[in-house]
Amino acid sequence: MMTSTNKRKANHNAIQLSRRFIWLIGLFFVNQIYAATPKPCTTDEYRQFDFWIGEWEVKNASGKTVGHNKIFPVMNGCALSENWTSARGNSGVSYNFYDQAEKKWHQTWVDQNGGVLYLDGSLDNNKMVLKGYRPDKEGKQVLHKISWTPMKDGRVKQHWQSSTDEGKAWTEVFVGFYSKK
Incomplete structure (x- = not known):
């Protein structure tokens, strides 16, 4: 009991x-x-710009080295960090990231001289195309368009253009070909 x-x-x-x-x-x-x-930043959209990841030697259209660039994922793959050094020793950095709420990519760039560029866009026909406005030295708004295209040989082509007439006519600013080191 x-x-x-x-x-x-x-x-x-x-x-x-x-x-x-x-x-x-x-x-x-x-x-x-x-x-x-799902883990953050793991959807396919976050991987659209991964073709740019790497350590690169950058040459112009005539084959002359114009600089070196290192692009690597940061923040658990939620962004890409770019670290540019020109052949003349100038440098700049950018963060590139996909904004799921806006369904677009953003780039924020700054160089050692205080040059700033804010770009937005998306993957279009297998190339990343980002655009943004920035005033020139006289204060007039200039539209910048930069595209990055993966090439079949493993290189990436970067094409930077600007326009002072809302994109009716474009001026070439830079064309570079990225080759992995």
């Missing part, structure tokens, strides 16, 4: 066992929810 003390101990043990069981069930469901939640 059980004494009242033994009954209390048995009830206490049963309650503790029930609490542990409920806690384990809760932990199981939390793990299931966490496992089902």
